[in-house]
Amino acid sequence: MDFALTPEQRDLRERVIRFARDELGAKAAEHDRDESFDRDGWKACAEFGVLGWPVPAEYGGSGHDPLTTIIACEALGYGCADNGLAFAVDNHLWACVIYLLRHGSPQQRARFLPGLVDGTLIGAHALTEPETGSDMLSLTTTAQRDGDAYVIDGAKCFISNGTVADLYVLFARTARSGPAQQALSAFLLPRDTPGLEVRRAISKAGLRGTPMGELRLTGCRLPAENLLGAEGAGYRVFTSVIEWERGFMAAGQVGRLQRLLETSVAYANDRTQFGVPIGAFQAVSHRLADLRVNLELARLMLYKVGWLKREGRIALLEASILKLFAGESLLEGALAAMRVHGARGYVADLPIEREVRDALAAPTFGGTSDIQRTIIAGLTGLPEGSHGA
Ligand SMILES: Cc1cc2nc3c(=O)[nH]c(=O)nc-3n(C[C@H](O)[C@H](O)[C@H](O)COP(=O)(O)OP(=O)(O)OC[C@H]3O[C@@H](n4cnc5c(N)ncnc54)[C@H](O)[C@@H]3O)c2cc1C
Incomplete structure (x- = not known):
C-alpha cells in the first residue's frame, strides 16, 4: 500500500491551489450577499481545465484518472474561497457530466461533452420534486413515449445550477405499473426544450453562489434520442x-x-x-x-x-x-x-x-x-x- 502522491499529482495539486487562490474567490462575499453566479470564475475554471478533469481528451478534457481527479477537486475546494462557485462546479461535474461519461451514447457524448468541458454549457441534475426527496422511487414526473419523442410533465425543485444550467439530467417515470426499480428513466434535457420553464430561483442559507432553481415541465416534448441509457433503466x-x-x-x-x-x-x-x-x-x-x-x-x-x-x-x-x-x-x-x-x-x-x-x-x-x-x-x-x- 502506497499513500504517497506521484510527482505529477503533487504538481497538479499545487497548480490548482495557486490557480484557485489567485483567480477565484476574490468576490466570494459579493456573490454570497447577492446570490449571484460567478460567470468570470466559471470561465476561469473552464480555461484552467477544471471542467474537463475526468473527461477524455477526445472531448477536450484532460482524462485524469479518478484518484488524480479527486486530488485536484480537493485542491480546488481548499484554494477556492467561494464555496458556492466550487459547489456549482461539483454539481456540473458529478451530477451531470459523469452521467454522460458513464451512460451517454457516442452521439450524446459528442453532442454535449465538448460544451460542458469548455464551459459554454452548464450542467445540472433534476431529480428532487416537491413531494419526492429521499424516496426517489416515488417520483411523479412522467415521460410518455409519443412517436419519436417523450412528452414530459411534472415539477422539479432544489436544482443546483437550476437557473443558469443549459443541460439537465432529469429523472421521470416511464412506466405506470411493474417493479418500481424499472419504472424510471433518465433523460438529457436541454434548457431550450419547448415546455420547460425555469420557474423561480430559490434563496438559501449558504452556498449562495450556486443558483438553485425550480423547474416546471408542461407537455415538454423531448426527442427520444435524449433518453440516457435504456427506457426503464433510470x-x-x-x-x-x-x-x-x-x-x-x-x-x-x-x-x-x-x-x-x-x-x-x-x-x-x-x-x-x-x-x-x-x-x-x-x-x-x-x-x-x-x-x-x-x-x-x-x-x-x-x-x-x-x-x-x-x-x-x-x-x-x-x-x-x-x-x-x-x-x-x-x-x-x-x-x-x-x-x-x-x-x-x-x-x-x-x-x-x-x-x-x-x-x-x-x-x-x-x-x-x-x-x-x-x-x-x-x-x-x-x-x-x-x-x-
Ligand atoms: C444545497 C442543496 C442542493 C441540492 N441540489 C439538488 C440538485 O441539484 N438536484 C436535485 O434533484 N436535488 C437537489 N437537492 C435536494 C436533495 O437531494 C434533497 O434535499 C435530499 O434528497 C432530501 O430530500 P428532502 O429535502 O425532500 O428531505 P426528505 O426526504 O423529506 O427528508 C426529510 C428528513 O427525513 C429524513 N428521512 C427521510 N426518509 C428517511 C428514511 N428512510 N430513513 C431515515 N430518515 C429519513 C431525512 O434524512 C431528513 O432528515 C439539493 C438540496 C440541497 C440542500
Whole structure:
C-alpha cells in the first residue's frame, strides 16, 4: 500500500491551489450577499481545465484518472474561497457530466461533452420534486413515449445550477405499473426544450453562489434520442452514478476542512487571552485536534474511493461512508472554527460565518446522512433499506 502522491499529482495539486487562490474567490462575499453566479470564475475554471478533469481528451478534457481527479477537486475546494462557485462546479461535474461519461451514447457524448468541458454549457441534475426527496422511487414526473419523442410533465425543485444550467439530467417515470426499480428513466434535457420553464430561483442559507432553481415541465416534448441509457433503466443509471456523486463531491469538502483547520490554528496561535495564546487552552486545542482527526480520516476514505474507482471497482459502501463522514465533519468543523474565533467567527467581517452557512447543507444534499446510515446498515448485513436519493 502506497499513500504517497506521484510527482505529477503533487504538481497538479499545487497548480490548482495557486490557480484557485489567485483567480477565484476574490468576490466570494459579493456573490454570497447577492446570490449571484460567478460567470468570470466559471470561465476561469473552464480555461484552467477544471471542467474537463475526468473527461477524455477526445472531448477536450484532460482524462485524469479518478484518484488524480479527486486530488485536484480537493485542491480546488481548499484554494477556492467561494464555496458556492466550487459547489456549482461539483454539481456540473458529478451530477451531470459523469452521467454522460458513464451512460451517454457516442452521439450524446459528442453532442454535449465538448460544451460542458469548455464551459459554454452548464450542467445540472433534476431529480428532487416537491413531494419526492429521499424516496426517489416515488417520483411523479412522467415521460410518455409519443412517436419519436417523450412528452414530459411534472415539477422539479432544489436544482443546483437550476437557473443558469443549459443541460439537465432529469429523472421521470416511464412506466405506470411493474417493479418500481424499472419504472424510471433518465433523460438529457436541454434548457431550450419547448415546455420547460425555469420557474423561480430559490434563496438559501449558504452556498449562495450556486443558483438553485425550480423547474416546471408542461407537455415538454423531448426527442427520444435524449433518453440516457435504456427506457426503464433510470434507477440503475442513478445507483451506478451516485457513488461518483457522493464520493467525488466530498473532495471539495475535505479541502474546505483543511482550510478551516489552518485558519483556526493560525487564529488560536495569534489571539491572546489571560496573557497566553488561546490555543494554549486545552478546550481550544482539543477542538482543533478533533478537527484534524476528522480531516485525516475523511481524506483517507476520499483517497480510497478515488483508488477504488481508478481500479474500476464498486465503491457504494465507501462513498456512503465518505458522504456521511465528510458532510458531518465539515459542519462540525465549521462550527468549531466559529467557536474558536469567538465573536469574530460570528460577524461578517471574517468569512467564518459564511463557512458555517455553506456547511449547513452538507448532511442533506446528495442523500441525507440518515439515508447514508440506512445504506451502510444494509451493506453491513442489516435488513435492506432504501438506497434513497
Ligand atoms: C444545497 C442543496 C442542493 C441540492 N441540489 C439538488 C440538485 O441539484 N438536484 C436535485 O434533484 N436535488 C437537489 N437537492 C435536494 C436533495 O437531494 C434533497 O434535499 C435530499 O434528497 C432530501 O430530500 P428532502 O429535502 O425532500 O428531505 P426528505 O426526504 O423529506 O427528508 C426529510 C428528513 O427525513 C429524513 N428521512 C427521510 N426518509 C428517511 C428514511 N428512510 N430513513 C431515515 N430518515 C429519513 C431525512 O434524512 C431528513 O432528515 C439539493 C438540496 C440541497 C440542500
